[in-house]
Amino acid sequence: MTGKKVRVLVVDDTVLYRKVISDVLAMIPEVEVVGTANNGKIALAKVEQLTPDLMTLDFEMPVMDGLATLLELKRMKSDVAVIMVSAHTSEGAAVTMKALEHGAFDFIAKPDGASLEKNRQSLLSQLRPVVQTVATRRILRPALTGIPRSVPPVQPVSAASRPATAPVRRQEMPPATSPAASAIRPVLPSGRIAVVAIGISTGGPNALAEVIPRLPKNLRVPVVIVQHMPPVFTKALADSLNQKSAVNVIEAQGEERLEAGNVYIAPGGKQMKVVKKATGEFLQLTDDPPENHCKPAVDYLFRSVSSIYGNRALGVIMTGMGSDGVKGLRLMKQQGSQVIAQDETSCVVFGMPMEAIKAGVADVVVPLHQISAEIVNRVK
Incomplete structure (x- = not known):
């Protein structure tokens, strides 16, 4: 899809972060923000309607949270690349590992600074390389769709x-x-x-x-x-x-x-x-x-x-x-x-x-x- 804009769906339960993330994405020339959603249930419907290439997905949302949404996308065999937006906490980091195991392409950490401009710059520095990777899809490979909980160690072989x-x-x-x-x-x-x-x-x-x-x-x-x-x-x-x-x-x-x-x-x-x-x-x-x-x-x-x-x-x-x-x-x-x-x-x-x-x-x-x-x- 080189030469075409990356179609992005922004999913977050807060109006502020939907706007901030959308505004940051609009600063990246390769991006077209095609829609927003405030929970996972609405996001799934919009995936069907808008066919985005990329979704930014918050974890903590009402109705259907981010992890449940990701699991449903996996069940649907959707090929949308999902970027989890995670709180910079131990709990947020732990659930991020679960999301990556279940097929999320990558994650970004929600800035925790008070300055809106610093938050924008932090998000931009994290989102730009991911978007550019999706824009040059020839080097993008589907994320692994689940890791075995237990695998046997290998033994040396000749x-x-x-x-x-x-x-x-x-x-x-x-x-x-x-x-x-x-x-x-x-x-x-x-x-x-x-x-x-x-x-x-x-x-x-x-x-x-x-x-x-x-x-x-x-x-x-x-x-x-x-x-x-x-x-x-x-x-x-x-x-x-x-x-x-x-x-x-x-x-x-x-x-x-x-x-x-x-x-x-x-x-x-x-x-x-x-x-x-x-x-x-x-x-x-x-x-x-x-x-x-x-x-x-x-x-x-x-x-x-x-x-x-x-x-x-x-x-x-x-x-x-x-x-x-x-x-x-x-x-x-x-x-x-x-x-x-x-x-x-x-x-x-x-x-x-x-x-x-x-x-x-x-x-x-x-x-x-x-x-x-x-x-x-x-x-x-």
């Missing part, structure tokens, strides 16, 4: 033991030939993996819920993750994943020693890096400025991983818009690290992995459902 009849979508990348990519010459061959570093953005909660619960409890390395999310929401993500996983998943607090079998998620609003001390590798949180408009930023984490682990790291770049992570992956590859990229078909947004593949830093490109097995086999 290539020889894989069934010969199984379809293999895993793609080994040939040596890069572009001048920029050819300049990435590892100073050392890959060593035994000592850490897994994951960078992910739009579509991340569902994708991580497919990968992390499949990691075995006895995974012999730690996993560090940057997921682009604001404060509070990263804690809800960690809690949600921890309930589903054999490994221990926590939101990083800073100063933790990295332990095998633990998964550490960078908290929203902080930068996270790995530092070396006499007793081992530790996490450190900082208030350093955003990179690539992101805090936490994938590049920030990957840069430290490259510095501390050299050729003993495994980088994983997954679904997300933009190019955050590519610079850090270049440094990791120069040190001899290995890199996995998620494939286009299984990405909600094929942005960050695409840039990594174009830069020639990916060793292998695999679909989402094979990423956990790829990790386990490379760290065994």
